[in-house]
Amino acid sequence: MAVNFKESKTKENLMRAFAGESQARNRYTIGAEKARQMKMYSIADIFVYTADQERAHAERYYELLKSLSGDTIFIDGGYPVDQQESLAQLIRAAEHNEKEEAENVYQEFSRVAKEEGFLEAASAFSLIAEVERTHQLRFAEVAEMLEKSEYFACADTGKWICTNCGYIFEGKQAPSSCPSCHHEQGYFLPYELAPYKGNH
Incomplete structure (x- = not known):
């Protein structure tokens, strides 16, 4: 059943998503700073890389609210506080939040948008949920490597790329x-996590 956008749940869900993505971006830039303090520069880069994508998601949701420019949208919502001490725990928290968005929050927002007749918003929620799933899997892989002390070591031959x-x-x-450049170990990234790979 089509409804007026101004009176819709989708309008509120878009603002909730905008707020959530904006907060995720800030949590990840804060996580990046913590990683830098621990001299884990390649993990800081992963946080920043993900934060930039969260900014892009926030921008997409904000664009879909353009017709309400000048209005104030009041929303309620719950947002996580992730102040873990260890880097692995911080990354596990990020993994959990991405999983919630991918499997629950955005699926429900997409369903409501379809029901209300806002197909572009429904598509945005659904497509961004797929990206959040990718974020979840990447964070899970990094956390597991840290927990098993395999981020900089492996039983067999492995490959690492200097991010500098x-x-x-x-x-x-x-x-x-x-x-090559004498930057410290924290700049090395397990090669399977590198976003741009050659034929090595």
Whole structure:
């Protein structure tokens, strides 16, 4: 049943999503700073990379509210406080939040938008839910590596890429500093997590 956008639940859900994505972006930039303090620069980059995508999601939801420009939308909602001490716990919290968005929140928002006749919003919720699932899986992989002490080491031969200069190292453990640019180990990223890969 089509409803007036100004009176819709979808309008409120878009604002909730905008608020949630905006907060996620800030949580991830705060997480990035914590990772930098721990000299885990490649994990800081993962947080920033994800934060930038959350900003893009917030922008998309905000665009869909353009017809209400000048109005104030009052919403209620629950948003997480993630102040964990260890990097692995912080990443597990991010994984959990992404899972909630992917499997529950945005699926429900999409269903309501379809029901109310707002198909563009329904599609946005559904497509962004898929991205949040990717974020969830990436955070889960990083957290597991940290928990098993496998982020910089592996039982067999592994590969790491220096996020400063791009040097690719193969061995059982990432070097304490990059042989090419001499940046410290925290700049190395497990190669399977690299967003741009060659044929190595």
